Amino acid sequence: MDEPTGRYLSFAEREEIALLRAQEVGVREIARRIGRDPGTISRELRRNAATRSGKQVYRALVAQWKAQQASKRPKSAKLLSNKRLREYVQERLAGSVRLPDGTVVGGPQIPAWKGLNKPHRQDRKWATAWSPEQISHRLTIDFPDDESMRISHETIYQSLFIEGRGALKRDLVTCLRTGRALREPRARSQNKPQGHVTADVVLSKRPAEAYDRAFPGHWEGDLIIGTGRSAIGTLVERSSRSTILVHLPRLDGWGENPVVKNGPSLGGYGAVAMNTALKESMAELPEQLRKTLTWDRGKELSGHAQFALETGTKVYFADPHSPWQRPTNENTNGVLRQYFPKGTDLSRWSAMDLEAVALAVNNRPRKVLGWKTPTEVFTEQLSSLQQPGVATTG
Numbered sequence: 001m002d003e004p005t006g007r008y009l010s011f012a013e014r015e016e017i018a019l020l021r022a023q024e025v026g027v028r029e030i031a032r033r034i035g036r037d038p039g040t041i042s043r044e045l046r047r048n049a050a051t052r053s054g055k056q057v058y059r060a061l062v063a064q065w066k067a068q069q070a071s072k073r074p075k076s077a078k079l080l081s082n083k084r085l086r087e088y089v090q091e092r093l094a095g096s097v098r099l100p101d102g103t104v105v106g107g108p109q110i111p112a113w114k115g116l117n118k119p120h121r122q123d124r125k126w127a128t129a130w131s132p133e134q135i136s137h138r139l140t141i142d143f144p145d146d147e148s149m150r151i152s153h154e155t156i157y158q159s160l161f162i163e164g165r166g167a168l169k170r171d172l173v174t175c176l177r178t179g180r181a182l183r184e185p186r187a188r189s190q191n192k193p194q195g196h197v198t199a200d201v202v203l204s205k206r207p208a209e210a211y212d213r214a215f216p217g218h219w220e221g222d223l224i225i226g227t228g229r230s231a232i233g234t235l236v237e238r239s240s241r242s243t244i245l246v247h248l249p250r251l252d253g254w255g256e257n258p259v260v261k262n263g264p265s266l267g268g269y270g271a272v273a274m275n276t277a278l279k280e281s282m283a284e285l286p287e288q289l290r291k292t293l294t295w296d297r298g299k300e301l302s303g304h305a306q307f308a309l310e311t312g313t314k315v316y317f318a319d320p321h322s323p324w325q326r327p328t329n330e331n332t333n334g335v336l337r338q339y340f341p342k343g344t345d346l347s348r349w350s351a352m353d354l355e356a357v358a359l360a361v362n363n364r365p366r367k368v369l370g371w372k373t374p375t376e377v378f379t380e381q382l383s384s385l386q387q388p389g390v391a392t393t394g
């Protein structure tokens with residue numbers, strides 16, 4: 001039964017651990033006495049302790065048996081043997097994008113998957129597209145008392161990428177953000193006013209509370225651009241990570257006549273059209289939840305002074321070429337590119353299509369939110385504002 005010492009603990013070492021543990025010797029002292037890393041001892045006590053009595057008691061014989069059982073190969077893939085868990089994972093990877101009433105939004109028509117990486121500058125399948133890490137951690141919230149509904153994100157990745165562990169369909173890799181068919185191994189500008197960005201709206205003038213995500217109501221915004229001057233506006237609340245997609249349809253006359261230099265912008269995101277679309281998108285928010293908006297240096301928001309006057313939402317501009325100053329928005333735009341790839345015409349999607357995609361993104365659990373969804377956190381913020389006697393800042 002004994003094993004040679006080295007990488008794995010031997011039975012003799014486990015007997016020594018059991019004896020010292022019975023004497024209530026600490027983990028670090030046990031590690032020092034037997035010449036092992038404290039992490040090794042901690043994992044051994046956590047993984048291989050006997051639990052039949054209802055509490056964890058470390059016994060060398062039981063620990064040795066557990067270690068030998070765990071080392072047997074080949075193992076049955078967890079997703080193969082647990083149908084309910086497999087269906088949960090597949091639904092959150094490849095489930096349909098839906099409207100609030102449950103109606104499925106099909107998205108673009110795409111060709112059959114050929115086992116290659118995501119198509120370059122072409123449409124991709126619309127899906128709920130939770131990441132394996134989001135799925136793994138959300139299981140503990142959805143099934144708090146069911147230990148059979150547990151799986152690590154690495155196991156999900158291996159089921160997708162490693163031959164022989166194919167409990168999940170290979171084409172589900174297209175639902176990952178990167179869309180890869182194979183796994184891969186693992187000059188700041190000064191803050192100066194320019195053009196439509198005056199000295200009072202540079203980022204350094206933004207209120208201090210906007211930097212603290214404990215205060216809701218501070219947004220970051222940008223455009224994601226498609227072909228033919230098509231675009232979609234994106235707004236992300238810094239505290240809840242809640243996303244609003246702004247519909248920017250092309251204006252009447254676009255494409256009918258030659259472009260007029262310095263003429264009106266008919267692409268859908270000229271200054272006037274942008275102000276109108278932003279006002280409509282943010283109009284339903286309570287005043288306390290639309291305090292500031294941080295944008296990049298794009299000319300589409302050159303009418304920011306009028307927008308601030310009409311909505312009460314103060315606009316600030318990040319430094320040139322500094323996307324890290326709007327990190328929440330940049331991260332969200334990366335997620336949205338899964339639905340709206342570069343090199344595609346974004347004007348074909350209706351406001352209802354955008355609402356469905358926003359709903360899908362806002363109902364993905366986020367690690368930074370303790371695996372809650374942006375919708376859940378934003379709803380909590382709204383409820384706190386509606387409680388009588390709750391002080392707000394603004």
